[in-house]
Amino acid sequence: xxxxxxxxxxxxxxxxxxxxxxxxxxxxxxxxxxxxxxxxxxxxxxxxxxxxxxxxxxxxxxxxxxxxxxxxxxxxxxxxxxxxxxxxxxxxxxxxxxxxxxxxxxxxxxxxxxxxxxxxxxxxxxxxxxxxxxxxxxxxxxxxxxxxxxxxxxxxxxxxxxxxxxxxxxxxxxxxxxxxxxxxxxxxxxxxxxxxxxxxxxxxxxxxxxxxxxxxxxxxxxxxxxxxxxxxxxxxxxxxxxxxxxxxxxxxxxxxxxxxxxxxxxxxxxxxxxxxxxxxxxxxxxxxxxxxxxxxxxxxxxxxxxxxxxxxxxxxxxxxxxxx
Numbered sequence: 001x002x003x004x005x006x007x008x009x010x011x012x013x014x015x016x017x018x019x020x021x022x023x024x025x026x027x028x029x030x031x032x033x034x035x036x037x038x039x040x041x042x043x044x045x046x047x048x049x050x051x052x053x054x055x056x057x058x059x060x061x062x063x064x065x066x067x068x069x070x071x072x073x074x075x076x077x078x079x080x081x082x083x084x085x086x087x088x089x090x091x092x093x094x095x096x097x098x099x100x101x102x103x104x105x106x107x108x109x110x111x112x113x114x115x116x117x118x119x120x121x122x123x124x125x126x127x128x129x130x131x132x133x134x135x136x137x138x139x140x141x142x143x144x145x146x147x148x149x150x151x152x153x154x155x156x157x158x159x160x161x162x163x164x165x166x167x168x169x170x171x172x173x174x175x176x177x178x179x180x181x182x183x184x185x186x187x188x189x190x191x192x193x194x195x196x197x198x199x200x201x202x203x204x205x206x207x208x209x210x211x212x213x214x215x216x217x218x219x220x221x222x223x224x225x226x227x228x229x230x231x232x233x234x235x236x237x238x239x240x241x242x243x244x245x246x247x248x249x250x251x252x253x254x255x256x257x258x259x260x261x262x263x264x265x266x267x268x269x270x271x272x273x274x275x276x277x278x279x280x281x282x283x284x285x286x287x288x289x290x291x292x293x294x295x296x297x298x299x300x301x302x303x304x305x306x307x308x309x310x311x312x313x314x315x316x317x318x319x320x321x322x323x324x
Contacts, residue, residue: 007091007092007093008042008043008044008068008069008091008092009042009043009092009093009094009113010038010042010043010044010092010093010094010095010096010109010112010113011043011044011045011046011086011087011090011091011092011094011095011096011172012033012043012044012045012046012096012098012109013046013048013083013086013087013090013095013096013097013098014026014029014030014033014045014046014047014048014086014098014099014100015048015049015079015082015083015086015099015100016047016048016049016050016053016054016057016082016100017049017078017079017082017099017100017186018079018099018100018101019049019053019100019101020049020050020053021323021324023100023101023215023220024099024100024101024102024215025100025101026047026049026053026057026100027057027060027061028103029098029099029100029101029102029103029104030045030047030061030064030070032103032104032105033045033067033098033104033109034066034067035106036104036106036107036108036109036110037106037107037109037110038109038110038113040066040067040068041067041068042068043067043068043092043109044067044068044069044070044071044090044091044092045064045067045069045070045071046070046071046072046073046086046089046090047061047070047071047072047073047086048072048073048075048077048082048083048085048086049073049074049075049082049100050074050075050076051074051075051076053074054072054073054074055074057072058072069091071089073085073086073089078182078185078186078322079185079186080165080180080181080182080184080185080186080189081180081182083097083165083180084179084180084182087172087175087176087179090172092172093116093171093172093173094112094113094116094117094169094170094171094172095169095170095171095172095175096108096109096112096169097165097166097167097168097169097170098166098167098212099165099166099214101166101214101215102127102166102167102212102213102214102215103130103212103213104167104211104212104213105211105212105213107209107210107211108125108167108210108211108212111123111125111207111209111210112125112169112207112210113169114207115169115205115207115210116169116170116171118205119203120171120203120204120205121170121171121174121197121202121203121204122163122168122169122170122171122174122197122202122203122204122205123168123169123204123205123206123207123210124152124160124162124163124164124167124168124204124205124206124207124210125167125168125206125207125208125209125210125211125212126149126153126167126208126210126211126212126274126277126278127145127148127149127164127166127167127211127212127213127214128141128142128145128211128212128213128214129141129142129144129145129148129213129214129215129216129221130213130214130215130216131216132216132217132218139288140291140295141216142275142278143271143288143291143292143295144216144221144295144299145214145274146267146270146271146274146275146292147267147270147271147292147295147296147299148221148225148226148229148299149164149214150267150270150271150273150274151266151270152164152206153206153270153273153274153277154206155206156206156207156208156277157205157206157207158205158206159198159203159204159205159206160204160205160206162190162191162194163190163194163204164190165180165189165190166212166214167210167211167212169210174197174202178193178196178197178200179193180192180193181193184235184239185318185321185322186321186322187228187231187232187235187321188232188235188236188239191232191236191240192240195240208277208278221299222298222299222302223302224324225324226299226300226302226303226306227302227303227305227306227309227320227324228306228320228321228324229302229303229306230256230302230303230304230305230306230307230309230310231306231307231309231310231317231318231320231321232321233259233303233307234255234256234306234307234310234311235310237249248262253311255307256303256304256305256307256308256311257304259300259303259304259307260300260301260303260304263296263300263303264293264296264297264300267292267293267296267300268289268292268293268296271285271288271289271292272285275288
């Protein structure tokens with residue numbers, strides 16, 4: 001039983017939805033949290049997943065003593081519902097969200113705590129990709145991360161342009177007032193939560209040293225992730241009339257092509273913002289621009305395919321989004 005007079009500073013919340021799709025391992029994520037520079041005696045781990053996953057985790061973590069506490073919740077629920085369930089069970093004043101297919105780097109927790117204790121209500125950081133073992137081009141995974149996740153990059157200490165639900169921290173009292181929407185399945189809820197923070201003028205801080213490494217394969221990146229992104233963008237424009245570039249929904253069947261072109265144009269300045277935060281020297285950043293253009297074409301084409309598929313068969317794409 002938890003001592004009511006002694007509570008953890010931070011609760012790390014790990015969903016098992018991606019683990020259930022064989023996209024990663026929640027236990028590997030727990031291990032990466034154990035490798036943090038932050039004092040683990042002040043860290044509570046909360047794992048949420050299916051009943052079957054919960055039973056497996058209880059056996060694997062039965063002797064875990066490195067953290068303040070480990071709590072495991074079994075619930076057959078979707079991605080964002082699992083995150084909300086974890087938050088409801090948390091005791092830390094700070095909530096650090098990551099996913100079962102992401103590995104936080106060693107200074108991740110320290111950065112989150114520093115940001116929240118420094119006055120932010122939410123903090124967002126950089127996400128990189130872990131290239132496949134033996135990959136001869138690891139820097140191309142950095143380019144891929146820029147295209148997929150680089151949209152959030154803002155000025156350090158200033159407001160990010162968004163956040164990623166596998167790498168975000170909140171003051172618990174703030175998250176309790178807003179939370180993730182649960183009526184949209186696996187998609188879009190992060191965007192609505194970010195918009196709500198902005199609408200309420202709550203301080204959100206971008207922190208380049210708050211980093212996680214996300215699982216990555218080229219096949220998944222092109223055939224699953226960015227196809228799902230296409231579905232999400234298409235849906236957001238219809239669910240949220242104030243969404244960026246929402247006017248493009250009036251273009252009808254041309255909307256996916258217009259979106260693809262515009263996103264490709266944005267990917268180049270986005271690359272320079274992203275690589276600058278990683279400390280890449282200017283000549284090296286410029287040298288990779290041809291790769292940015294080529295890979296952007298592939299990723300944004302996949303998104304256009306996802307958008308067209310949504311137009312043709314929205315129910316099929318909804319099911320696809322739930323499982324990818």
